[in-house]
Amino acid sequence: MDVIVRPTPELKGEIGALSSKNYTTRYLLVAALAEGESTIYYPAHSEDSDAMRRCIQDLGATLVEDDEKAVITGFGRSPKNVKELNVGNAGAVLRFLMGITVLSKEVTFVNTYPDSLGKRPHDDLIDALGQLGVEVDHNNGRLPITIRGGQPKGGNISVSGSVSSQYLSALLFVTPLLAEDSEITVTGDLKSKVVIGQTLEVLEQAGIVIHATDDYMHFRVPGGQSYQAKTYTVQGDYPGSAAVLAAAAVTQSDVTIRNLSEDSKQGERAIIDVLKMMQTPLTHENGDVRVQGNGKLQALEFDGDTATDAVLAMVAAAVFAEGTSRFYNVENLRYKECDRITDYLNELRKAGANVEEKQAEIIVHGRPEGVEGGVEINAHYDHRVIMALTVVGLRSEKPLLIKDAHHVAKSYPQYFDHLKALGADVEWVK
Structure with a gap:
């Protein structure tokens, strides 16, 4: 389905932040890797987290869920032998489970999104x-x-971090279960280090010991460990909330989002600091972020x-x-x-934005007067692109039609x- 976004001068009200997709997928996985019953309170519901739910059940976990919690009985270090797993379009789920399925005899991950996940290396x-001795x-x-x-088999393992930190996370989930100790060395630059912090945080909560350099x-990973069955509570999601906060910043607004912890380890918490640097009137207290936007923003540079x-x-x-904003180190x-970068900026240009790209940078020449809009936008089946283009549509002179906007359900169905x-x-619109 497509969505029409019409110019909207004012936003007002309160919403609760979604539960974090990143933490939910990790908690579901460590619960499945435990022997015994784990409980996850307020798990996220999205295509990605539902893909993890589906796959851990295929691998032998049981899951019973109500409106408040999910109760998982894990398969421990012995996933059930299955011929195929379908992760949908969930890249992180694929990579985490590629690590875990080394414990299985033979598993094929099928390609159901050839134009999206199917293209990713x-x-x-x-x-x-x-x-690890795996074919x-x-x-x-x-x-x-x-x-x-x-x-x-564990041992000395090297993994590149230059494309994604998810490869490293996959190894960190599985190596504690191997009989041998492991030493994992990251080669090249490690992207999204803050997300590795989230993985280590969840592993520690699940009773796993990993020794990491600063x-x-x-990483030094003792072998022969077991995941413990635990109770977890999922915190609010900053990545999804970022688009709503940006929408409030570019309009006349009085918007509050609840359940966004001030001390969260989610790197996307930086949206708060960025909007403050752009001089958006904003407060963050007791888990509530309140934006009283006036539509006036100042350019910035941001890593x-x-x-x-x-x-x-x-x-x-x-x-x-x-002014001109620059977002760097984003390859x-x-x-x-x-x-x-390329796909998103091409769509922004259609709407009337003045943007440039380099291999690892996005440069934005701001247009405080707004952009023209009035065009059809291709969001490339990408939930983050859909959400961000919606923000632009709210300040366009004419409506934007965003194609295939239903793919927002990958992380933020609501x-x-x-x-x-x-x-x-x-x-x-259909």
């Missing part, structure tokens, strides 16, 4: 899994991917590596800022559901409902 993780069949590093495991470039999933929303706000945006509740003029 996984060579660096494939190379690392080979160092991997693949299509030039892409799906479909078959893993023939069963007897993986720069996250070297986006620590806040990958909020950068597109930040760029959308910068489209209307006074890993090119390796997401789409090329979130996104347009929440915007409507705040007064945004958005409409689904």
Whole structure:
């Protein structure tokens, strides 16, 4: 389905932040890797987290869920032998489970999104899994991917961090279960280090011991460990909230989002600091973020590596800022559901934004007077692109039609409902 976003001068109201997708997928996984019953309070519901739910059940976990919690009985270090797993379009779920399925005899990850996840490379993780003694069949590093495991061995492992931190996370989830101790060395630059902090935080909560250097470039993992069945509570999601906060910043607004912890380890928490630097009137107290926007923003420069999933929303706000903004160290945006630099900027230009790209930078020449809009936009099946383009549509002179906007459900199924509740003029069309 498509969505029409019409110019909306004012947003007002309160919403609760979604539960974090990143934490939910990690908690579901560690619960599945435990023997016994774990409880997760307020888990996120999105296509990504539902993909993890589906796959851990395929691998032998049981899951019972109500409106408040999910109760999981795990399979421990013995996932059930299944022929195929379908992760949908969830890259992180694919990569985490590529690590876990080395414990299985043979599993094929199928390719159901050839124009999105099917295009994304996984060579660096494939190379690392080979160092565990695992055979991997693949299509030039892409799906479909078959893993023939069963007897993986720990030891000295090197993995590149230059494309994605998810490869490292995959190894950190599985190596504690191997009989041998492991030493993991990251080669090249490690992207999205802050997300590795989230993985380590969840592993520690699950009773796993990992010794990491301060720069996250070297890890010592004792073997023979077991995940413990625990109770977890999922915190509010900053990546999804970033787009709503940006929408409030570019309009006349009085918007409050609840359940966004001030001391969260989510890198996308930086959206708060960025909007303050852009001189958006904003307070953050007791888990509530209140934006009293006046539509007036100042340009800034920002290192986006620590806040990958909020950068597109930040760029959308910068489209209307006074001056030229620069978002640098963001090359890993090119390796997401789409090329979130080239593809996204092409659509922004259609709407009337003045933007430039370099290999690892996005440069935005702000237009405080607004952009023309009145065009059809291709969001490239990417939930983050959909959300960010919606922000631009709210300040366009003419409506934007965003194609295939239903893909927002990958991380934030209620996104347009929440915007409507705040007064945004958005409409689904077939």
